[in-house]
Each structure stands twice: as structure tokens, then as C-alpha cells.
Amino acid sequence: MPDDFKCGYVALMGFPNVGKSTLLNRLVGGKLSITSPKPQTTRHRLLGIVNLPEAQLLFIDTPGVLDPKGALNASLVAAALAALSEADVVVWLVEPRAPALDDQVLLPRLRRLHRPLIVAINKIDTVAKPRLLPLISAYHEMFPAVPIIPLSALLGDGVAEMVAEILKLLPASPPLYPPDQDTDSTERFLVAELIRERVLHHTSEEIPHAVAVQVEEFDEGRRPYLVKIRAVIFVERDSQKGILIGKQGRMLKAIGAEARGEIEALLGAKVFLDLWVKVWKNWRKDPRALRALGYRG
Template identity: 70%
Template sequence: MEAPFRCGYVALIGFPNVGKSTLLNRLVGEKLAITSPKPQTTRHRLLGIVHRPGAQLLLLDTPGILEPKGPLNAALLEAALGALADADVVVWLTEPRPPDPQDRLLMPRLKALPQPLVVAVNKIDLVRKPELLPLMAALHESFPQAAIVPLCALTGDGVEDLVAEIISRLPAAPPLYPEDQLTDQSERFLVAELIRERLFHHTGEEIPYAVAVAIEEFDESRRPELVRIRAVIYVEKESQKGIVIGKGGKLLKIIGQEAREDIERLLQSKVYLELWVKVWKNWRRDPKAVRRLGY
């Protein structure tokens, strides 16, 4: 008899910046999740559908787990923990370093999970084998029932080993999505995220965290010839608006150009992108604004 098809939800959790979104993109084979060297890049739970022979993994990328400070962080933590509740398998993504106090807070929670756990140690390109082996052994001691998989999401090293460990823990179930579907998010959402990613890369200090992007117009009546998009970048203060626009509009122009190229790749169409910057005073501290902006 043939092995049954396996399908289920897989929650990808871990601290900010460990590479969860990079791993999701690598597994899906498409840039769905935005990534950056700065922590707290991801703000939503994002579904990435991974198709493999005989299995479908419904991978949930989550915002990095942090102690909540303010309504935005509380919403991010909520999204991360909500993904846990829905998951058939939990993947804890971590970095190759000894556990720090934050890990110690999370570890009891992971041990108490009712679902099967896979511990994935990312960024192994940054350490040498003699350093990695004792870390793996310590993790094995802490989580004797879990599979422990070293990998590098950037190069893809070890990621198919992770896939195999996940699949062996998924329930037997038919696929939930057709083979050509990679996410359940709308193109509008993915477009807003691509713009936000460029802001993360080109601004510093508090600015990446003070921006939110809203799509005001998405006209695809002439697609694939042209898609017209108008987006608003919200910041919290007048001074931030000036920085995002840049001298003579220079920075906004660069952000717009780079975002447009990414969006054209995503939509497989020429794109006309219009960007506006507006101030929404202290939106992160206003629960209503946080909700209105989609968090």
C-alpha cells in the first residue's frame, strides 16, 4: 500500500532575527515574507504553502517572540502564540549559541507543548563544527523527544532534512490547497510588505518600527500591461516624514524604485507605484490605529 498523503500546519517560532522569514521563503521557493537584518521585521502571521511529493506543509511564519511593550508588540506576540495553538507540528528556530535568559523563559513553554516539536538550529554558516556539536548535544538533552536539525536558511543547507523531520510528524490528511498556491495572503498585502521591507533596509533607529504601509489603490484593469498602485507610508512624527522623503525626495525615490522592481517580480506585470508619506501621530500606541493598519 502507498504511504498516505500528509498535510498539516507547522508553526515557525523563535526570537526576532533568527531567520524565520528567510527559512519560509527558502522552503516555499518564492519571496513571500520580508526579511531584514533588523529584529522585529515580521508583524503578521504569514502562511507559506510548501509542496513536496506526498505532503503539503502549511507553514506559519510569525513575528519574533518578545516580551510585549505596547499594543503593537502585544499584537505581535498574540500572532506568534496564536500560530502555536493552530499547529500540528511546532518548529522552534534558534541560533547556534548557548541559551540566554530569554531562551530559558521560552524553553519550559516549548517542553509543555502538546504537539511534536522540531528544534532547528539556523545560521550554522556562522560557526565551526567543534562549536556546533556541544550545542546540539545540549539541545538534545533539553528536548530528548524532539528532532534537532542544523541548517542554513541562506544557502539551503540542511533545509530538506528539516522538511523530512516535519513531514514524518504531520497527520495523514489530503492537501488543503491546490499545487500552484503558495500563500493565502492577498497580493495587496504582499505589496505593502515589499514596500515596508525597503523602508526597513533604508532607514535606521526608530524609523523602521514607526512605519506602516497602507495600499489605497490597486488598479489591475490593464494587467499584465500595467498595475497602478498608490500606497501611503504612515510615520509617527513630522521629523520622521522628512527623513523618509529625504533631501529633495531622494530617499523616497530609491525606496519606490526598489519596491517597484520587487512588486513587478511578484505580480509578473509592469507596475506604476505612487508613494505618499503621511503622519499618523503615535499610531503604535493607539490600539485602534494598530487595528486599522491591519495588525
């Protein structure tokens, strides 16, 4: 290990939907964090490890900065704040638009963190080039002496430049994880998340918020030939269960088929997925349920 090896935590922060999870996946070069156009897609702190010859970057994807309304939301905000407290560098991700009132409110909070900060303007693939320069200068004015990096998490443009800026700010430290590891999440957890993502893609309105997934059985006795997984999709009401199962079970079948494909890619094994839908009345307001479903320590 060279003496000048660097290692540290980098918190990916920003409003819901700005592209934090997409950026984390781009950085680790695989699918760790689920993404969707719906807010509250990310509910847990997720670690993505990037191993370079000269450094190990520990990216933390967070649920975003939300109003702590309701028990589930409160635990999401707690996860975001916990990520900040362990961060060596904070990447503040923004939409490719002029700074708005929201940003003005947040700015003092970011300053109070006393952490090295990088502002990343994401989704630049959606704006015309001539509009980009004024945007960058607007953020420069707001955050003097802070690197402003335009990038596209989706296409990868600018991501290497962001990593280069982060490397300048990371502390000297030996690596904290083995170099072949890309996360500290269990496969069980990642599998549950992939199933939840497929549910998000097929549903709308209140259902995405009312869904939690639990893997009840993970039998890898015959891996890589077969991994047998039994999972339950919990919803809050009978009507939601009906929608998720669908006419003649079609919706659940589609969700299961898509999830199985994703899980096989994740595990590098054939998967038998036994998927159930159950009602857990108002689980989001029930501290016992929140614990059982992994939303509280």
C-alpha cells in the same frame, strides 16, 4: 489523492532575528516574508505553502515571542500565540550558540504546548564545523527525544533534512489548499510588506518601528502590461516624514525604485508605483489606526 497523504500546520517560532522569515522564503522558493536585521520586521502571521507529491506543508511565520509592551507589540504576541494554537508541529529556531538563559525560560513553555517539536539550529554557515557538534549535543541534552536539525536558511543546507523530519510528524489529511497556491495572503498585503521592507533597509533607530504601509489603490485593469499601485507610508511624526522623503526627495525615490523592482517580480507585471508619506500621530497606540492598518481583526 493517495490515502496516506499528509497535511498540517508547522509554526516557525523563535526569538526575533533568528531567521524565521528567511527560512519560510527558502521553503516556498520565493519571497513571501520580508526580512531584515531589525527586530519586529515580521508583524503578521504569514502562511507559506509547500506542495510535495505526498504532502502539503503549511508553514506559519510568526512575529516572534516578544514582551507585550505597547498596543502594537501586544497584537504581535497575539499573532504568535494564535499560530501556536493551530500548529501540528512546532519548529523552534535558535541561533548557532550554546543554549542560554532565554532558552531555559522558554523550555517549560514549549513543553506545555504538547505539540511535536523540532529544534533547528540556524545560521550554521556562520560557525566553523568543529564547533557544530558540541552545539548539537548541548541541544540534545536540553531536548531529549527531539530532532535537532542544523541548517542554514540563507544557503539552504539542512532544509531538506528538516522537511523530512516534519513529514514524519504531520497528520494524515487531504490537502487544505489548492496545490498551485503558495500563500493565503493577498497581493495587496504582500505589496505593502515589500514597500515596508525597503523602508526598513533605508532607515534606523525608531523609524522602522514607526512605519506602516497601506496600499490605497491596486488597479490591475491592464495587467500584465501595467499594474497601477498607490501606497502610503505612514509615520508617527513630522520629523520622521522629513527623513523618509530625504533631501530633494531622494530617499523616497530610492525606496520607490527598489520596491517597484520587487513588486514587479512578485506580480510578474510592469508596475507604476505612486508612493506617498503621511503622518498619523502615534498610530501604534491608536486602536482605530491599528485596525485600519491591518494589525487587528
